[in-house]
Amino acid sequence: MHKVLIVGEHDGKTLNPATAKCVTCAAGIADGEITIVLLGADTAAVAAQAAALAGVKSVLRVDRAENQHPLAAIFAPQLAALAADYSHVFGPSTSFGKDLMPRVAGLLGVPQVSDLMAVEGAYRFKRPTYAGNAIVTVEADPARKLIATVRVASFEAAASGGHGAVESKTLSVALPSHTRYVGAKSGSTDRPDLQTAARVVSGGRALGSAENFKMLFRLADKIGAAVGASRAAVDAGYAPNEMQVGQTGKIISPEIYIAIGISGAIQHLTGIKDARTIVAINKDGEAPIFEVADVGLVGDLFQIVPELERLVGG
Amino acid sequence: MKKIIVGIKRVVDYNVRIRVKPDGSGVMLDGVKMSVNPFDEIALEEALRIKERGANVEVVAVSIGVADTQQQLRTALAMGADRAILVQTDGPVEPLTAAQTFLAVAKKENPDLIFLGKQAIDDDANQTGQMLAAIWERPQATYASKVEIADGKASVTREVDAGLETIEVDLPAVVTVDLRLNEPRYVKLPDIMKAKKKPLDVTSLDALGVSAGVLLKTVKTEPPAQRQKGVMVKDVAELVEVLKKKGLI
Numbered sequence: 001m002h003k004v005l006i007v008g009e010h011d012g013k014t015l016n017p018a019t020a021k022c023v024t025c026a027a028g029i030a031d032g033e034i035t036i037v038l039l040g041a042d043t044a045a046v047a048a049q050a051a052a053l054a055g056v057k058s059v060l061r062v063d064r065a066e067n068q069h070p071l072a073a074i075f076a077p078q079l080a081a082l083a084a085d086y087s088h089v090f091g092p093s094t095s096f097g098k099d100l101m102p103r104v105a106g107l108l109g110v111p112q113v114s115d116l117m118a119v120e121g122a123y124r125f126k127r128p129t130y131a132g133n134a135i136v137t138v139e140a141d142p143a144r145k146l147i148a149t150v151r152v153a154s155f156e157a158a159a160s161g162g163h164g165a166v167e168s169k170t171l172s173v174a175l176p177s178h179t180r181y182v183g184a185k186s187g188s189t190d191r192p193d194l195q196t197a198a199r200v201v202s203g204g205r206a207l208g209s210a211e212n213f214k215m216l217f218r219l220a221d222k223i224g225a226a227v228g229a230s231r232a233a234v235d236a237g238y239a240p241n242e243m244q245v246g247q248t249g250k251i252i253s254p255e256i257y258i259a260i261g262i263s264g265a266i267q268h269l270t271g272i273k274d275a276r277t278i279v280a281i282n283k284d285g286e287a288p289i290f291e292v293a294d295v296g297l298v299g300d301l302f303q304i305v306p307e308l309e310r311l312v313g314g
Numbered sequence: 315m316k317k318i319i320v321g322i323k324r325v326v327d328y329n330v331r332i333r334v335k336p337d338g339s340g341v342m343l344d345g346v347k348m349s350v351n352p353f354d355e356i357a358l359e360e361a362l363r364i365k366e367r368g369a370n371v372e373v374v375a376v377s378i379g380v381a382d383t384q385q386q387l388r389t390a391l392a393m394g395a396d397r398a399i400l401v402q403t404d405g406p407v408e409p410l411t412a413a414q415t416f417l418a419v420a421k422k423e424n425p426d427l428i429f430l431g432k433q434a435i436d437d438d439a440n441q442t443g444q445m446l447a448a449i450w451e452r453p454q455a456t457y458a459s460k461v462e463i464a465d466g467k468a469s470v471t472r473e474v475d476a477g478l479e480t481i482e483v484d485l486p487a488v489v490t491v492d493l494r495l496n497e498p499r500y501v502k503l504p505d506i507m508k509a510k511k512k513p514l515d516v517t518s519l520d521a522l523g524v525s526a527g528v529l530l531k532t533v534k535t536e537p538p539a540q541r542q543k544g545v546m547v548k549d550v551a552e553l554v555e556v557l558k559k560k561g562l563i
Contacts, residue, residue: 071481072444073453095474099456102409102441106448111410111529114439128538129437133332134341137534144529178484179453182469186477195475199562223563231493241459241494242477247438248493250475256562266331273538277562279553294544297553307550312563 001031002122007079007091007100008038008050008059009070015049017196018092018150020157025150026090027055027158028119035060036164037082039075041068051164058165069181070096076103081173083108083145090116093149093251094195105147112147113138115251117154127151131247132270152195153253153274186242191217194243197226200254200275202245205232206261206283206301213238215302216260219309228252230262246271261301264289281305315369315463315485317423318361320395321416321430321442322377323351324386328435334537341535350386353431355393355498357491360461361429362394362499369463372396374423378407378415384514391509392501398514403526409437411519411526413445418522420450425486427468432457432490443490453483457492 004026009016019036026034036050037060050059060082066074079100083089089104091097093115105112118126123140125148140146194200201220207213213233220227229239231246245252247267253274260281262268269292272278280293281304290296297304326332327347334341350358361373375390375398377383387398401415420428433440447454455461455470459478462469463485472479473492519526547553557563 072456073447076448095457095472098440099444099454102444103448103454105441106410106413106445109410109449111408112439112441113530114441124533129535130326130332130341131435131438132538134334135536135538136532137536138530139533140530176451176453178487180482182480182482184474184477184479235493240477241473241492242475247435256557273541277557277560278541278544279557290546291543292541294541295553295556296544296546297548297550298546299549304550308554311550311554312557 001033002029002088003033003035003086004029004088004090005083005086006034006036007089007097008036008046009092009094009096010038010040010043010046012040012042013045015046016092016094017157018094018152019050020053021152021155022090022092022150023053023055023158024155025116025119026088029088029122033057035086037062037079039064039067039070039078041065047166051166052160052162053164054159054162056162056164058167061166061168062171063168066175070100071179071181072100072103073179074175075100076107077173077175078171079104080107081171082169086145088146088148090148090150093151097149101147101149108145108147110145110147111140112149113140114149115151116148117151128270131267132273133266151251153251191220192224192226194226194228195250195252198255199223199225200228200252200256201225201258201260202228202230202262203233203239203260204230204262205236207233207238210238215305219305222309223312230265230268259289259293260305262289263287264292315364315371315426317372317374317425318364319374319376319416319420319423319425319428320354320358320361320390321428322354322358322375322386322390323431323434324348324377324379324383325351325434325436328352334535338534338536348382348386350389351431351434353433353491356493356495357429357431358390358393358395359496359498360491361427363496364463374399374425376416376419377401378403378412380404387514388509389501391512391514392505393499397512400514400516401519401522402516403519405526406528407526408529409439409441410445410529411524412442413449414524415519415522416442416446417449418524427485428488430488430490432492443488447488450488453487454490455481455483455487456490458489459492459494461489461495
């Protein structure tokens with residue numbers, strides 16, 4: 001029997017969909033028993049959401065004023081203490097999980113599997129290296145605890161309909177004071193979240209300016225899509241970094257990804273490999289993006305995008 | 315602020331197209347161009363800028379790897395690091411081993427800051443900085459896009475999924491850097507000549523008391539599943555028709 005502890009990500013109100021994908025990943029471990037742990041100032045609302053995920057046996061709430069903000073230095077010692085009762089500890093491969101999980105592994109002196117993309121056994125997994133150009137199968141020692149971040153684009157979200165038991169947990173763990181939360185600035189919009197959106201419209205350097213990028217926002221709003229950008233577009237200042245898709249940005253798996261003026265560098269393709277359908281619009285018919293696109297259209301994006309916006313609106 | 319350690323990893327150059335060996339035993343590395351991990355260049359640049367802003371600080375570049383890693387450390391010295399340390403080993407170095415090695419170096423050197431790249435572009439693990447901070451029992455500030463140092467503290471703006479987050483950490487601390495922190499300088503020829511005279515010490519994992527365990531055994535390496543090449547459409551009307559047929563819009 002394996003006991004898997006999943007570190008739930010949330011903002012105090014809503015459980016991040018990445019957590020439900022971690023549950024599906026953990027369910028791939030035979031004889032696994034799944035527990036979700038939530039750290040926060042008040043996790044009552046998110047605990048109910050976590051308990052409703054199919055396959056979750058129990059939900060642990062660790063409510064504490066210091067857990068208001070997800071600081072790795074604060075969360076990690078609590079998770080390291082909780083980990084004693086589990087064989088595996090999983091977190092999502094989001095900026096939250098990527099920051100936190102290796103600190104837990106470090107405290108426990110055990111290895112971490114980053115970006116776990118397939119479960120082949122309780123201690124045998126696949127993960128991407130070299131920007132997804134080489135997939136390695138790794139085996140860990142069953143005698144040690146195993147920490148992993150789950151590549152959320154590789155898994156479907158667990159269904160709802162579960163009835164996990166919710167339990168509050170008090171941990172007597174001393175927390176450091178050397179790390180303090182100051183504030184956050186989010187480019188929050190009414191558009192769907194890029195990481196979890198079913199539809200994504202994404203632009204590259206060919207857009208030419210931040211002003212021209214607005215064209216993509218209009219198209220996205222018409223079809224209810226999130227907006228992404230290539231690293232080249234971000235580096236050129238056309239779009240903020242939280243919109244970046246690729247090896248150094250977000251790895252996403254939408255139903256449809258519309259790449260506009262994106263040539264398709266391998267680092268970008270890494271971020272969209274799991275998209276169900278890729279549409280490429282580019283003036284260069286030789287652009288590498290067409291090698292992976294399901295539907296391609298060669299032409300001038302400045303003519304195509306407004307026309308597309310008009311036609312999909314009808 | 316007296317000393318900053320910067321981690322430098324030797325990796326396959328960013329522009330090389332990786333090929334997997336047909337027998338699945340790894341990727342082809344023979345004759346492939348090797349470079350400093352791009353994120354580590356940004357880490358070094360940030361340390362150099364702190365030094366150039368007038369701090370009387372020594373910048374020490376530290377790497378773990380094969381003898382040829384001296385090339386990448388010379389590049390770091392040419393960029394402006396004051397001295398370099400190579401922890402030479404031929405075996406694989408897992409993130410936990412790297413963290414333990416940096417901890418051993420930190421205990422000797424007592425740096426105020428350790429700058430590392432947020433990830434290396436070969437194993438894409440994104441672990442070493444966080445593990446080091448954990449075992450050093452010091453703060454971590456990952457994915458930094460802005461670093462301000464004052465009064466024994468660092469205020470670090472971090473790139474997170476939702477946008478930007480700012481945290482304050484007491485020094486010493488580990489900071490891992492993201493792409494937008496700065497643009498690393500180009501190395502000029504006179505600097506390369508000067509770098510040859512700068513100290514580069516070679517030590518070993520043994521000498522530092524670190525044992526390199528293989529905790530994760532790589533049993534197979536394979537190329538990713540290829541997507542099938544799709545259809546080309548001639549105009550927007552046909553594109554919309556195809557997407558509607560697929561039920562996507």
